[in-house]
Amino acid sequence: MxxxxxxxxxxxxxxxxxxxxxxxxxxxxxxxxxxxxxxxxxxxxxxxxxxxxxxxxxxxxxxxxxxxxxxxxxxxxxxxxxxxxxxxxxxxxxxxxxxxxxxxxxxxxxxxxxxxxxILLCKKKPVQTQETPPQTKPTAQVYPLTDIDLATDGFNPRRIVGEGRLGTVYAAIFEKGEIVAVKRIHSRHVLSNAGFGFCRILRSISLAQHPNIVPIIGYSEGPGERIIVMEFVGMVCLDYYLHQNPDGASLLDWNHRLKIAAGAAKGLEYLHEVVAPNIIHGCVKATNILIDVNFCARVCDYGLSFLAPQEKRGLLGYVDDEYWGGGGGGGEGGGACKENDVYGFGVVLLEILSGRLCEDGRLVNWSLPLIKEKRFSEFLDPRLVIPSDIMPLVRLAKVASACVGNSRKSRPSIGQVATILSNLEMD
Structure with a gap:
């Protein structure tokens, strides 16, 4: 073998x-x-x-x-x-x-x-995530009128910290030492809106929570009384810095003014486009923008236009002609709307740039020709030195012009405005 x-x-x-x-x-x-x-x-x-x-x-x-x-x-x-x-x-x-x-x-x-x-290896494995319960947004707390009366010392005039077209604001201290701001709505507005759903609206707008707004934390109501409880921020309004404080000009230089404008725009953008349901401010003006010690802007009194929709006091000049039901201009009828908030914010920007009061709308008529003709030396606040790099202020002026100089359909959204302002910086 x-x-x-x-x-x-x-x-x-x-x-x-x-x-x-x-x-x-x-x-x-x-x-x-x-x-x-x-x-x-x-x-x-x-x-x-x-x-x-x-x-x-x-x-x-x-x-x-x-x-x-x-x-x-x-x-x-x-x-x-x-x-x-x-x-x-x-x-x-x-x-x-x-x-x-x-x-x-x-x-x-x-x-x-x-x-x-x-096949098993290539198959996408399901992402293992810890199930977290959805975050519950805080809702407005209902305060008994007796607690409000006790916290404000019977609405003592010495507790008054501000007053506006809708009501008087008091500093209130509850038993546990919590300090809040209490807005007592004027009686004439209470009587004219007796069945308007005050509680329902307050519960809705109290869902808004953002660094550039003043949150609403509660409310109270009774016969002839409507109370709004807000966070006490201990601030003064933009109007005071621009027009009332003798040292306001030195405190609000151009950098601070740009920062305030950008912060207020972010607050309005949150109300218009982020929080659900969206909230229309209804009365955007310098007195409704508060400034803290870090010059951060916080918008207040939003969503309350239903209390006094046709009262011109404190509103004239900050709303367009369509607000009063004048028609024309491509508007969608009278009353508060997002486009009208943009108009009011444009007026605020004109005040920030010029240092002048609104004067029932005369500021818009005075500013637009100067911006169009680029006569910024005449337009800008004379109390401040014109910076060497004037382009951020020029862009801010153009944004203000677009807000107040166009019809409702042609105005930019507050989101577009906020995006532009957030990119403005001064050297």
Whole structure:
């Protein structure tokens, strides 16, 4: 009987014809299944099959001119390996057929397993997030009238910290030491809006929470009384800095004025476009913009125009002609609207730039020609030195002109205004 050549003899005989970069590993010693790619030495790939390394027999391919068979072992974590197979083992056709069927079945099983594994690996894993309960927005607290009366010392005149077209503001101190601002609505407005849904509206607008607005924290009502409880911020209004304080000009330089304008625009943008439902201020003017010690602007008295929709006192000059139901100009009827808030904010910008009072609308008529003709030396506040880089002020003036000089349909939104102002800086 002819003795079968040993593996070392095969390797010795094969080595001269192998490329130097192909290492030869004794994989036959392993007991794990192997993936084999069977190649015809002179041509291309014939079959991808699966055999056991513990039982080597040639599969599918017999090279009649050689006594050796070459297979290339490929696996992601191993280098290329050469396996030497004996031609003499091909003599038994039954064994060949058996191994062929087994190889096909095993190969199909393994390939299917690989495909399924890749599908599972590639499938996007669901993002595991901790379920957090939705944040509950604070709602307005209902205060008994007796508590309000006690906190304001019976609405003592010495507690008055401000007064406007809608009511009088008192500093109130509750039993636990909490300091709040209490706005007592004028009786004439209470009587004219007796069934207007005061509580419902206050609950809605109290949802607004933003660094550039003064939050409403509660309310109270009774026969002939409507009370709004707000956060006590201890501030003075923009109107005081611009027009009443003798040192206001020195306190509000151009940098501070730009900062205040940008902050107020952000507060209005939040009311118009972020909080749900959106809130229309109804009376945007310098007295409704408070300034804190860091010169941060905070908008107050928003959403209260329903209390005095047609009272001109304190409103004339800060609303357009359409507000009074005049029609024309592309408006959507009279009353408060977002476009009218933009108009009022434009008037505030004119006051910031010129240092002049609104004067029932005369400020707009005086400012627009100067801005159009670029006569900024006449337009800007004479109490301040005109900066060397005047472009931020020019852009601010153009924004103000767009707010007050166009019809409602042509005015910019407060979001557009806020975006422009947030990019203005002074050297």
């Amino acid at each position: 002819m003795r079968r050549p040993t593996l070392n003899q095969y390797i010795t005989k094969l080595r001269p014809v192998l490329p130097s970069f192909l290492p030869i590993h004794p994989i036959f010693k392993t007991r794990c299944p192997l993936f084999l790619l069977i190649f015809k030495p002179s041509s291309s790939l014939i079959l991808f099959c699966f055999v056991s390394s513990s039982y080597f027999k040639p599969i599918l391919y017999t090279h009649t001119d050689a006594h050796i068979y070459i297979s290339i072992f490929l696996f992601p974590c191993f280098p290329i390996n050469l396996i030497i197979l004996d031609k003499n083992m091909m003599k038994h056709s039954k064994d060949v057929a058996y191994l062929f069927i087994i190889s096909i079945l095993c190969t199909s099983t393994v390939v299917l397993g690989i495909v399924l594994t890749l």
